[in-house]
Amino acid sequence: MPNKNGFILLKPTSVNVTGSSPTATxxxxxxxxxxxxxxxxxxxxxxxxYHNYRVLFSGKWSVNxxxxxxxxxxxxxxxxxxxxxxxxxxxxxxxSSGISSSRGASSQAGSITFESxxxxxxxxxxxxPFIAAPTAYRIYAQExxxxxxxxxGTHNIASSYDGFxxxxxxxxxxxxxxxxxxxxFRK
Amino acid sequence: MPLLTTRAxxxxxxxxxxxxxxxxxxxxxxxxxxxxxVAATGTGSSASIGTNGSVTFxxxxxxxxxxxxxxxYDNYVAVTQFAATTxxxxxxxxxxxxxxxxxxxxxxxxxxxxxxxxxxxxxxxxYWSEIVITDxxxxxxxFYFWGPFLSQTTAIRATNAFGYxxxxxxxxxGHHTVSSSYDGFxxxxxxxAFSGSIAVYGLVGT
Numbered sequence: 001m002p003n004k005n006g007f008i009l010l011k012p013t014s015v016n017v018t019g020s021s022p023t024a025t026x027x028x029x030x031x032x033x034x035x036x037x038x039x040x041x042x043x044x045x046x047x048x049x050y051h052n053y054r055v056l057f058s059g060k061w062s063v064n065x066x067x068x069x070x071x072x073x074x075x076x077x078x079x080x081x082x083x084x085x086x087x088x089x090x091x092x093x094x095x096s097s098g099i100s101s102s103r104g105a106s107s108q109a110g111s112i113t114f115e116s117x118x119x120x121x122x123x124x125x126x127x128x129p130f131i132a133a134p135t136a137y138r139i140y141a142q143e144x145x146x147x148x149x150x151x152x153g154t155h156n157i158a159s160s161y162d163g164f165x166x167x168x169x170x171x172x173x174x175x176x177x178x179x180x181x182x183x184x185f186r187k
Numbered sequence: 188m189p190l191l192t193t194r195a196x197x198x199x200x201x202x203x204x205x206x207x208x209x210x211x212x213x214x215x216x217x218x219x220x221x222x223x224x225v226a227a228t229g230t231g232s233s234a235s236i237g238t239n240g241s242v243t244f245x246x247x248x249x250x251x252x253x254x255x256x257x258x259x260y261d262n263y264v265a266v267t268q269f270a271a272t273t274x275x276x277x278x279x280x281x282x283x284x285x286x287x288x289x290x291x292x293x294x295x296x297x298x299x300x301x302x303x304x305x306x307x308x309x310x311x312x313x314y315w316s317e318i319v320i321t322d323x324x325x326x327x328x329x330f331y332f333w334g335p336f337l338s339q340t341t342a343i344r345a346t347n348a349f350g351y352x353x354x355x356x357x358x359x360x361g362h363h364t365v366s367s368s369y370d371g372f373x374x375x376x377x378x379x380a381f382s383g384s385i386a387v388y389g390l391v392g393t
Contacts, residue, residue, distance in 0.1 A: 004239050006219035006388040051241075051384055052266045052327060090354035092300045101300035103354055127327025127348055128268040128383075136268070136327040138348035152357075154325060154350045185266045186219045187241040187386055 008184045010053075012163065013044025016078075019175050020063050031181040036062050038175050039167040042182065043078055046130040046162045050184030053126045057112065057166065059178025060119040067115035067143065068174045071108040072124060074135060074161040081157065082107045089153035095145065109153055112166060113141045114176050129161045217264065217388040222371065223254025226286070229380045241386035246272060248380045251373040252387065253286055256336040260389030265330040265372075269383025275322045275352070276379040279314030280343070282335055282369040290314075292365035300356035314375050315343060315361040321381065324351035335369045 011030030017023070019037040026032055034040055046053060061068075073080045073087075085105040092101045112122045120142035127136040139151035168174030221240030227233060229248030236242055244250050256263060281288040295316045298307045310316045319328050326349035333342040341363045349355070363369075374385075 004219045005215040005217070006386070007215055007217035051268050088350045088354045090300055090302070090350055090356045092305065092356040099305050101303055101305050101356065103302040125327065125329065125348060128325060133270065134325040134351050136325050136348040136350075138327070138346060150356060152348050152350060153354045154348070156324070156351050185386055185388070186239055187237065187384060
């Protein structure tokens with residue numbers, strides 16, 4: 001059988017955004033460009049065509065200055081799952097010679113980081129979100145000072161999810177502009 | 188591996204050809220590989236190769252993919268999602284050639300974060316150690332293989348995602364220093380069995 005392209009850029013069926021006069025556009029190739037957003041949802045981007053996905057989430061603060069943390073939640077049929085303690089997460093943070101880690105169960109998974117100085121890209125890996133079983137996830141984050149900041153976990157609800165929501169920790173001030181691209185690993 | 192393949196019947200109208208003509212399709216940067224065969228052990232185990240080349244497996248105590256590395260690509264990524272049959276377990280990995288696992292020459296550097304405790308270790312075993320830890324719900328892992336088909340040291344990097352009950356951070360980097368050419372690998376659970384899927388991708392141009 002012929003070898004097939006293995007890493008496919010996917011197109012969401014729709015996108016929702018809130019923020020400070022925000023915009024969000026699904027580009028012709030499927031990526032999503034947005035401005036001044038504090039909360040973005042991609043719908044209909046996970047399906048039975050793929051098991052696993054990688055998301056490249058690029059952005060830079062567009063309103064106010066500083067740096068801040070964003071979070072991820074899974075989504076199905078246009079509804080975000082924010083069940084308490086459903087995202088079991090282990091964090092690892094390495095800064096210079098310091099290492100810290102912690103574990104928590106929350107209604108959201110993080111950390112996704114952005115700042116006003118540079119446009120950075122966070123990587124979000126989703127393992128089998130569309131299968132009606134718990135979803136494993138991994139988030140690789142970036143900061144200006146080079147750090148190793150990773151998030152590992154599992155969402156413990158055995159449902160099928162067709163999208164995800166990302167949002168700022170301080171919605172009133174934490175607006176970013178950037179782009180989200182979702183890739184499916186062909187199965 | 189040529190960068191151009193053909194796709195029967197695709198976009199024929201755009202090119203003004205008949206419905207049976209073929210047009211070139213430019214392969215992307217990651218190409219889904221098709222193993223020449225798979226092997227599974229374990230009570231009631233099964234493993235099959237899908238239409239596009241990914242492997243679906245069930246109740247496997249070991250799972251081997253053969254003929255998935257070749258001269259077309261130097262470097263590869265494998266992505267897997269799976270669950271243990273019961274309980275939690277860890278797994279190793281061995282690379283193999285012509286259906287036989289290599290059992291020597293492995294070294295592994297591990298970092299493990301368990302709540303507020305971070306530890307590291309460099310075990311020497313007959314396999315890449317604890318390349319995966321899972322539970323009985325859902326886990327995911329991504330493996331990066333650097334030069335397995337080249338007759339030199341093979342390097343691996345594994346990143347994991349899991350934690351239905353207790354989440355952990357576990358990454359490993361490893362070497363296999365027996366300078367030979369390897370065309371596949373075996374996932375080597377230390378206990379239990381697992382079910383899920385795995386797909387291997389060749390990295391074009393590397």
